[in-house]
Amino acid sequence: xxxxxxxxxxxxxxxxxxxxxxxxxxxxxxxxxxxxxxxxxxxxxxxxxxxxxxxxxxxxxxxxxxxxxxxxxxxxxxxxxxxxxxxxxxxxxxxxxxxxxxxxxxxxxxxxxxxxxxxxxxxxxxxxxxxxxxxxxxxxxxxxxxxxxxxxxxxxxxxxxxxxxxxxxxxxxxxxxxxxxxxxxxxxxxxxxxxxxxxxxxxxxxxxxxxxxxxxxxxxxxxxxxxxxxxxxxxxxxxxxxxxxxxxxxxxxxxxxxxxxxxxxxxxxxxxxxxxxxxxxxxxxxxxxxxxxxxxxxxxxxxxxxxxxxxxxxxxxxxxxxxxxxxxxxxxxxxxxxxxxxxxxxxxxxxxxxxxxxxxxxxxxxxxxxxxxxxxxxxxxxxxxxxxxxxxxxxxxxxxxxxxxxxxxxxxxxxxxxxxxxxxx
Amino acid sequence: xxxxxxxxxxxxxxxxxxxxxxxxxxxxxxxxxxxxxxxxxxxxxxxxxxxxxxxxxxxxxxxxxxxxxxxxxxxxxxxxxxxxxxxxxxxxxxxxxxxxxxxxxxxxxxxxxxxxxxxxxxxxxxxxxxxxxxxxxxxxxxxxxxxxxxxxxxxxxxxxxxxxxxxxxxxxxxxxxxxxxxxxxxxxxxxxxxxxxxxxxxxxxxxxxxxxxxxxxxxxxxxxxxxxxxxxxxxxxxxx
Numbered sequence: 021x022x023x024x025x026x027x028x029x030x031x032x033x034x035x036x037x038x039x040x041x042x043x044x045x046x047x048x049x050x051x052x053x054x055x056x057x058x059x060x061x062x063x064x065x066x067x068x069x070x071x072x073x074x075x076x077x078x079x080x081x082x083x084x085x086x087x088x089x090x091x092x093x094x095x096x097x098x099x100x101x102x103x104x105x106x107x108x109x110x111x112x113x114x115x116x117x118x119x120x121x122x123x124x125x126x127x128x129x130x131x132x133x134x135x136x137x138x139x140x141x142x143x144x145x146x147x148x149x150x151x152x153x154x155x156x157x158x159x160x161x162x163x164x165x166x167x168x169x170x171x172x173x174x175x176x177x178x179x180x181x182x183x184x185x186x187x188x189x190x191x192x193x194x195x196x197x198x199x200x201x202x203x204x205x206x207x208x209x210x211x212x213x214x215x216x217x218x219x220x221x222x223x224x225x226x227x228x229x230x231x232x233x234x235x236x237x238x239x240x241x242x243x244x245x246x247x248x249x250x251x252x253x254x255x256x257x258x259x260x261x262x263x264x265x266x267x268x269x270x271x272x273x274x275x276x277x278x279x280x281x282x283x284x285x286x287x288x289x290x291x292x293x294x295x296x297x298x299x300x301x302x303x304x305x306x307x308x309x310x311x312x313x314x315x316x317x318x319x320x321x322x323x324x325x326x327x328x329x330x331x332x333x334x335x336x337x338x339x340x341x342x343x344x345x346x347x348x349x350x351x352x353x354x355x356x357x358x359x360x361x362x363x364x365x366x367x368x369x370x371x372x373x374x375x376x377x378x379x380x381x382x383x384x385x386x387x388x389x390x391x392x393x394x395x396x397x398x399x400x401x402x403x404x405x406x407x408x409x410x411x412x413x414x415x416x417x418x419x420x421x422x423x424x425x426x427x428x429x430x431x432x433x434x435x436x437x438x439x440x441x442x443x444x445x
Numbered sequence: 446x447x448x449x450x451x452x453x454x455x456x457x458x459x460x461x462x463x464x465x466x467x468x469x470x471x472x473x474x475x476x477x478x479x480x481x482x483x484x485x486x487x488x489x490x491x492x493x494x495x496x497x498x499x500x501x502x503x504x505x506x507x508x509x510x511x512x513x514x515x516x517x518x519x520x521x522x523x524x525x526x527x528x529x530x531x532x533x534x535x536x537x538x539x540x541x542x543x544x545x546x547x548x549x550x551x552x553x554x555x556x557x558x559x560x561x562x563x564x565x566x567x568x569x570x571x572x573x574x575x576x577x578x579x580x581x582x583x584x585x586x587x588x589x590x591x592x593x594x595x596x597x598x599x600x601x602x603x604x605x606x607x608x609x610x611x612x613x614x615x616x617x618x619x620x621x622x623x624x625x626x627x628x629x630x631x632x633x634x635x636x637x638x639x640x641x642x643x644x645x646x647x648x649x650x651x652x653x654x655x656x657x658x659x660x661x662x663x664x665x666x667x668x669x670x671x672x673x674x675x676x677x678x679x680x681x682x683x684x685x
């Protein structure tokens with residue numbers, strides 16, 4: 021292979037260019053989609069609350085497993101929704117909690133709009149399925165007990181069901197609730213970017229997750245394609261894959277906001293992401309028959325491949341970075357052993373523009389960061405979290421650059437070594 | 446219905462191609478910008494090289510003038526400080542840029558400059574009995590000479606410790622008649638690293654302490670080293 025100046029390109033260089041090209045391609049694809057639909061998206065900024073004609077009956081299932089501290093807030097936020105009271109019920113299912121969750125739920129035993137159930141622990145999907153089996157509502161949704169709903173969210177989402185009879189599921193926009201530490205602020209940036217990505221995927225008809233917090237479904241959907249499955253502890257992802265396979269339409273309601281508690285420690289975040297990424301790999305493997313098939317279009321040619329590319333890109337680039345870091349450390353150790361600390365380790369402070377890296381990979385990576393910044397800023401504005409520019413973006417990029425490779429590598433390792441699915445928490 | 450789906454597919458795939466071309470265009474821009482900036486860097490090296498060439502002429506003139514002056518009048522600062530800067534930039538360019546033909550030419554010129562400075566230093570040292578210590582260092586690419594990397598660190602350390610030592614590094618693998626002449630004059634083996642310290646020739650890796658043993662005690666004594674710290678570094682000794 022010939023490089024840019026007639027110099028031969030090495031195999032690692034070729035891989036780096038390929039990975040960066042694919043990563044940039046994914047981001048440019050999102051950006052082009054944004055500009056393609058910019059008028060529609062601009063109109064959504066001031067989207068009025070829809071007037072509902074003959075609103076359907078809605079059941080919100082709250083699966084609880086040791087949620088004694090948060091379950092009240094979750095149920096309260098559902099009861100406070102702007103929706104006809106007689107058409108909205110809460111189904112709280114205690115999935116064999118070992119704390120006082122059931123005692124907390126008993127406070128609602130005489131509540132006219134809340135029904136409570138207790139069952140043996142069987143996993144989140146069994147709790148939601150239990151709720152589905154125990155309701156005659158037209159629209160069914162779940163709300164994790166660590167999330168809260170904005171009062172107008174349900175009305176907006178039902179509006180989308182009523183606007184298009186083919187819509188079988190509607191997903192909301194997720195916002196990190198009351199971030200307190202730098203890790204949670206970084207996650208808020210990530211969630212904002214996810215809103216942008218999800219809206220773009222929705223416009224492409226290629227959503228691959230119907231998140232646990234407040235995704236709504238037409239109940240007949242479950243009769244048609246079945247209910248939630250265990251699916252490597254990522255039941256919300258598997259259901260979306262199944263819906264795509266059966267050409268069931270999933271929409272995203274941009275202005276329906278759900279506030280969710282983000283992990284507050286690296287360990288909790290690691291466990292959560294390991295589960296998500298492992299679930300993605302496993303579900304994608306289970307549904308590999310959908311890859312590169314014309315009938316599934318963007319889901320098949322963009323969503324799934326871009327997810328795979330993202331994982332491979334982060335792993336590859338982090339390994340390259342780790343390799344360079346090891347070489348640097350070896351160099352410093354050698355210098356130290358030869359020349360001691362003062363002469364060998366301390367750098368010469370001498371700034372000269374000449375030494376700034378002007379390689380093509382660096383410049384393309386810069387482009388990639390510009391496009392990423394665009395998606396973060398747009399996502400933040402979509403989530404109505406300000407102008408979009410904040411120093412938390414830097415924190416997000418730094419923190420995730422360091423820790424994300426670990427859960428990605430571990431998820432891939434678990435897959436290769438057939439270690440089985442990671443724990444819930 | 447089938448035709449509608451066909452149109453939808455066609456439109457979607459057209460978008461895939463458009464995005465491909467946009468991404469490819471961004472890559473092309475990156476390559477173009479990178480090439481432009483790297484050419485600017487080569488131009489900068491050439492500029493420094495020109496400055497150094499002027500310095501050669503002026504140092505030769507200075508030496509001729511010196512015949513007429515007393516040793517107290519000479520400053521010992523014969524060559525431009527730019528030569529050290531030039532060495533660092535050539536080293537960086539060799540590792541990071543791809544314009545190897547031009548860089549080889551620059552390196553050949555640089556070797557000539559070093560030899561000029563070395564000869565001038567020797568002549569002045571002899572005339573004025575200043576005992577300036579010179580080290581000639583012959584290295585090869587790190588791929589074929591792993592000890593050269595370590596030797597480079599050793600010489601960098603020595604230069605930091607004793608700034609008055611004049612270290613001249615030469616790529617033994619460079620296609621340069623000047624370097625070949627030096628290799629032949631000092632009977633340097635094919636095995637690198639090789640060092641010529643004063644009149645002593647060593648064809649092996651030498652630690653800081655080993656080299657220090659060969660230096661005059663007037664230089665290695667702590668207070669003397671400080672007073673002599675006036676001469677400029679003539680080269681980056683880091684092996685390529």
